[in-house]
Amino acid sequence: MSVDVSEGRSFQIDPAAPEPRSIVLPARxxxxxxxxxDPTALAGLVIVTLAVLVALLAPWIAPHDxxxxxxxxxxxxxxxxxxxxxxxxxxxxxxxxxxGARTSVLTTLAIGAGVLTIGIVVGTxxxxxxxxxxxxxxxxxxxxxxxxxxxxxxxVTGVLGPGLLNLAIAMIGVYWLSYARLVRGLVLAMRERxxxxxxxxxxxxxRRIATRHILPNVVGPILAVATLRxxxxxxxxxxxxxxxxxxxxxxxxxxAMLSEGQRYLxxxxxxxxxxxxxxxxxxxxxxxxxxxxxxVLDPTLx
Amino acid sequence: MVAxxxxxxAYLIPTWxxxxxxxxxxxxxxxxxxxxxxxxxxxxxxxxxxxxxxxxARLGLDRPLPIQYLxxxxxxxxxxxxxxYYSGREVTDELVSRFPATLQLATAATLITLVIAIPLGVVAxxxxxxxxxxxxxxxxxxxxxxxxxxxxxxLIIVFSVELQWLPALGRDGLQHLVLPALALALGEAAVVARxxxxxxxxxxxxxxxxxxxxxxxPERRVVIRHALRNSLGxxxxxxxxxxxxxxxxxxxIEIIFVWPGIGRLAVEAIGQRDYTMLQGFxxxxxxxxxxxxxxxxxxxxxxxxxxxxAQGRGVR
Numbered sequence: 001m002s003v004d005v006s007e008g009r010s011f012q013i014d015p016a017a018p019e020p021r022s023i024v025l026p027a028r029x030x031x032x033x034x035x036x037x038d039p040t041a042l043a044g045l046v047i048v049t050l051a052v053l054v055a056l057l058a059p060w061i062a063p064h065d066x067x068x069x070x071x072x073x074x075x076x077x078x079x080x081x082x083x084x085x086x087x088x089x090x091x092x093x094x095x096x097x098x099x100g101a102r103t104s105v106l107t108t109l110a111i112g113a114g115v116l117t118i119g120i121v122v123g124t125x126x127x128x129x130x131x132x133x134x135x136x137x138x139x140x141x142x143x144x145x146x147x148x149x150x151x152x153x154x155x156v157t158g159v160l161g162p163g164l165l166n167l168a169i170a171m172i173g174v175y176w177l178s179y180a181r182l183v184r185g186l187v188l189a190m191r192e193r194x195x196x197x198x199x200x201x202x203x204x205x206x207r208r209i210a211t212r213h214i215l216p217n218v219v220g221p222i223l224a225v226a227t228l229r230x231x232x233x234x235x236x237x238x239x240x241x242x243x244x245x246x247x248x249x250x251x252x253x254x255x256a257m258l259s260e261g262q263r264y265l266x267x268x269x270x271x272x273x274x275x276x277x278x279x280x281x282x283x284x285x286x287x288x289x290x291x292x293x294x295x296v297l298d299p300t301l302x
Numbered sequence: 303m304v305a306x307x308x309x310x311x312a313y314l315i316p317t318w319x320x321x322x323x324x325x326x327x328x329x330x331x332x333x334x335x336x337x338x339x340x341x342x343x344x345x346x347x348x349x350x351x352x353x354x355x356x357x358x359a360r361l362g363l364d365r366p367l368p369i370q371y372l373x374x375x376x377x378x379x380x381x382x383x384x385x386x387y388y389s390g391r392e393v394t395d396e397l398v399s400r401f402p403a404t405l406q407l408a409t410a411a412t413l414i415t416l417v418i419a420i421p422l423g424v425v426a427x428x429x430x431x432x433x434x435x436x437x438x439x440x441x442x443x444x445x446x447x448x449x450x451x452x453x454x455x456x457l458i459i460v461f462s463v464e465l466q467w468l469p470a471l472g473r474d475g476l477q478h479l480v481l482p483a484l485a486l487a488l489g490e491a492a493v494v495a496r497x498x499x500x501x502x503x504x505x506x507x508x509x510x511x512x513x514x515x516x517x518x519x520p521e522r523r524v525v526i527r528h529a530l531r532n533s534l535g536x537x538x539x540x541x542x543x544x545x546x547x548x549x550x551x552x553x554x555i556e557i558i559f560v561w562p563g564i565g566r567l568a569v570e571a572i573g574q575r576d577y578t579m580l581q582g583f584x585x586x587x588x589x590x591x592x593x594x595x596x597x598x599x600x601x602x603x604x605x606x607x608x609x610x611x612a613q614g615r616g617v618r
Contacts, residue, residue: 143317143320143321143324144324146317146320146321146588146591146592146595147321147324147584147587147588147591148546148547148549148550148591150547150550150551150553151550151553151568151584151587154553154568154569154572155328155568155572155580155583155584156328156331157572158568158569158571158572158580159328159329159331159332159572159577159580160331160332160333161332161333162572231446231447232446235447235449238449238451239449239450239451239551239554242451242554243553243554243557243569244573245572258451258452258455261455262455262558265455265458265459265463266459266463269459269463272452272455276448276449276452276455276456279449279452280444280447280448280449280452281447283446283447283448283449284443284444284447287443287446287447288443291443
């Protein structure tokens with residue numbers, strides 16, 4: 001039993017605790033209606049939706065070319081022309097923030113999708129097939145989780161060489177681990193349920209039982225956890241970018257912008273205030289939405 | 303219980319070997335030829351075939367991987383993690399000389415976390431749905447959303463640049479410790495306080511608390527003597543995690559505050575492509591984390607001896 005040093009807390013997996021209960025996902029319309037009825041979850045939903053929209057539409061939203069420098073107009077205060085003023089090279093800060101959203105949010109979502117996919121596939125295999133495969137997979141997962149994922153991701157990116165793609169690969173390579181363990185636990189609990197026994201008695205194939213009968217029933221809790229984790233992935237991506245392991249300089253990205261802004265901390269603190277607020281607000285959005293999803297999917301937790 | 307502890311300690315060995323495997327093969331993911339980049343770094347020119355071969359032989363890179371690993375493992379067991387590709391210094395010496403700074407920072411941050419979190423959590427549990435309870439909920443959400451390294455920069459702006467109360471950079475006396483430790487601790491404190499609250503609330507609902515109350519034990523005594531100890535188990539596990547997270551996160555905080563710890567060392571090693579150093583860092587910090595989790599389990603056991611029984615029955 002080692003300490004789970006993954007970032008997840010509220011859903012930390014305690015080996016002494018009973019297996020997580022399964023929650024049957026309500027029909028799609030019901031889920032949305034219940035989310036909207038909860039003001040904090042609604043706030044989270046709005047923030048996340050806005051962030052994704054800005055990220056997708058960034059090139060059309062940004063009023064200026066985020067790379068165009070103007071040394072005659074550095075550190076300009078906010079104005080009608082430059083909503084958030086200009087940065088140390090006279091670039092439009094608002095445009096950089098908007099395009100930064102594109103890099104930060106879309107990369108985070110891509111990493112989130114990657115870890116979720118790997119985690120579900122490996123966790124389901126491990127939980128459903130069981131036996132030696134399960135033992136082997138879980139041994140590896142436990143071993144890697146003995147190490148804080150942040151440091152592991154740091155070292156892997158460092159070894160592969162800095163860059164956004166390598167950073168994303170390193171983060172996916174590290175953060176699927178705790179998902180796999182979560183999914184495995186849920187699948188194990190499901191495997192013994194009557195309807196799975198029934199499906200087995202009917203002679204359905206293992207693959208069909210796993211994908212049609214078990215997976216749909218573990219999607220609910222995974223969805224809530226995945227949303228919370230996405231907020232954390234955003235913070236970790238920003239932290240590692242801040243260390244210079246992500247995008248190369250002219251590309252705007254919130255973590256990298258913070259690290260640039262740090263150099264002008266005393267003279268132009270606004271340059272590190274904006275990206276910091278953006279990161280915190282979007283992470284907050286994912287956290288609110290994740291909490292809301294968990295409440296909606298499992299009202300007994302309230 | 304002795305059997306449980308013995309098993310728990312014995313479990314360290316395969317885990318530690320796993321960590322060395324991880325460290326060794328992780329740095330082999332590096333693109334390019336290590337001998338080539340080593341030569342270029344030392345001589346500042348491209349090597350010819352003979353020079354490349356001799357460098358490879360000197361670094362021991364011409365041997366089969368398993369042999370290289372075993373040779374390196376043999377050193378690691380004795381505390382010899384090789385020499386830095388970059389500075390030529392002993393990796394172990396470098397890590398050992400830098401570790402106290404990181405340990406000091408993470409320990410201070412963990413203590414601050416506990417000092418803030420436990421009283422707040424207890425009060426929030428006793429005065430449920432009070433203003434403090436609601437504020438704590440908001441603080442915990444913010445703690446999970448505000449990046450610690452941004453908080454660090456804000457603290458520098460307020461306390462170093464504007465108020466000029468505290469130094470921001472370097473490590474020279476206790477006043478240098480305040481800002482980095484606070485930056486690490488504040489977010490965690492809110493989260494741990496929430497955990498303390500829910501854990502205490504759960505215990506307060508148990509039968510023996512009702513019994514104590516029915517016997518007329520004063521409420522203060524019920525909470526402090528009966529409930530608190532039993533609710534600390536979850537918090538201790540969390541503190542172990544917090545300590546590990548803070549250790550990991552200190553890489554970022556150390557960079558900001560120019561704190562001479564091993565996190566900073568690792569980030570520098572990445573910049574210098576110093577793979578022997580990185581490899582040593584993984585083994586070293588992995589060892590630290592494994593030992594931390596051992597201590598956490600033992601403290602947990604001391605607080606709640608039922609754990610050993612449950613494990614003995616093979617509940618896991």
